[in-house]
Amino acid sequence: MGRKDGHLQPPRGTRDFYPEDLRIRSWLFEHFREVARRFAFEEVDAPVVEHADLFIRKAGEEIVDQLYHFELHDRHLALRPELTPSLSRMVIARAGALRFPLRWFAIGQNWRYERMTRGRKREHYQWNVEILGEPSVAAEAELIAAIFALFDRLGLPNDAIRMRVNSRALLEETLRGGVLRERPEVFEPLCVVIDKLDKIGADAVVAQLSDAGGDIRLSEADAREVVAGLATTDLEDAAKRAPEGSQGLADLRRLFELLEAYGVRDRVAFDASVVRGLAYYTGIVFEAFDAAGELRAVCGGGRYDRLVEQLGGPALPAAGFGFGDVVIQELLADRGLLPELSRGLDAVVYAFSEDERPAAIRAVTRLREQGRAADLVLGSPRLKRVLQDADRGGAREVWAIGPDEAARGVARVRDLA
Structure with a gap:
């Protein structure tokens, strides 16, 4: 340089x-x-x-x-x-x-x-x-x-x-x-x-x-x-x-x-x-x-x-x-005493498509209101990438919302802990 x-x-x-x-x-x-x-x-x-x-x-x-x-x-x-x-x-x-x-x-x-x-x-x-x-x-x-x-x-x-x-x-x-x-x-x-x-x-x-x-x-x-x-x-x-x-x-x-x-x-x-x-x-x-x-x-x-x-x-x-x-x-x-600190995420919320984003927003909002650190995935990455990033960020859970989950007002929760 x-x-x-x-x-x-x-x-x-x-x-x-x-x-x-x-x-x-x-x-x-x-x-x-x-x-x-x-x-x-x-x-x-x-x-x-x-x-x-x-x-x-x-x-x-x-x-x-x-x-x-x-x-x-x-x-x-x-x-x-x-x-x-x-x-x-x-x-x-x-x-x-x-x-x-x-x-x-x-x-x-x-x-x-x-x-x-x-x-x-x-x-x-x-x-x-x-x-x-x-x-x-x-x-x-x-x-x-x-x-x-x-x-x-x-x-x-x-x-x-x-x-x-x-x-x-x-x-x-x-x-x-x-x-x-x-x-x-x-x-x-x-x-x-x-x-x-x-x-x-x-x-x-x-x-x-x-x-x-x-x-x-x-x-x-x-x-x-x-x-x-x-x-x-x-x-x-x-x-x-x-x-x-x-x-x-x-x-x-x-x-x-x-x-x-x-x-x-x-x-x-x-x-x-x-x-x-x-x-x-x-x-x-x-x-x-x-x-x-x-x-x-x-x-x-x-x-x-x-x-x-x-x-x-x-x-x-x-x-x-x-x-x-x-x-x-x-x-x-x-002395090897510095900790390896993750982002400290409690949950990652993922919408499979833009159609499910409103449901994902409602879910992540409820998590945040409960005092949990929740990341809403932006863009449209593949689920595999989302899981990798969530694990790297130290997230405990991934909440995935597809068409069926959005219709029923639920999410599929994968435990990463």
Whole structure:
């Protein structure tokens, strides 16, 4: 296909959803909604187009450079790259009338112009689940439990997914007592850089942290000390470097106690390298990965106690996660766990000729009024073709109406179940 025909394809990194694709997407969304219902979250939604300033922050996040944005009638607008700022904006709009804590979720399409790899596209749907107004780590424990409830519903075995947990607060306390003692204000851009560790490697992270023309400007020795600390996977080892009375450390210990009560403690591990790439996180952060390490993060989230206030609202503790539709479908496909979904027809009604069509219409109308999914065959295909198509569409019955049936007000019903 030549370049001039490119407009007949979806833009690179986006998807068309044909019926069979949409059935899978709807199936996944139904699982999202059912887990949210069981955990007492209420569904909300927001515009896919927002004011660009809602997403533009100053910490050097990749997401800012990945915005689909445009000027229209002197307004700077953007397709949302994530849902959390939109939900925070909604809270601000009704802050005086809401009863906290809120338990909200949304399923929406997000857009980021980023480099594509397996499991990474330029648009994706995301299940966002948020608890707003709860300061304790009981919120993070509830969120993590909901994620594992979804994995279990999807049929993934316990050893298929590993969740890694850290605390931005613990990292901040540790670094401000050491290499950032004189420059605590660079902590947020530092987190944006070290979040790239798995992507670009330790040496490249050290180079960015020690770049004399950058925002952080650590010495190379201090930068290597920071990166070395990220290799810690034992919470007690991390505790040895934490300042006395560390709240971040206390929160992590309490979180693991609560996860034990949920029965998922053995599926979660401490990992100091998890910081998340968005600057607004302030406390516990977490990411779930396939155990084989072949895909990018399945989901991730954490605590963002200052975001609502930074956007112009009241101080409000909050925590949440985003769970995309792309990586999980890759993982389920690899494990043979994606279902084969038919059209879900209950019945197909077939008139042998146009003379019997009025009788077929009356029959299909009665079926539909009964709440059954009924397809009225159009045109004049042969019965063999009708039976084949009905079977392929997952229909339970075929109602055939010829001259005799029409005269007697009945149909010949063939059971395909």
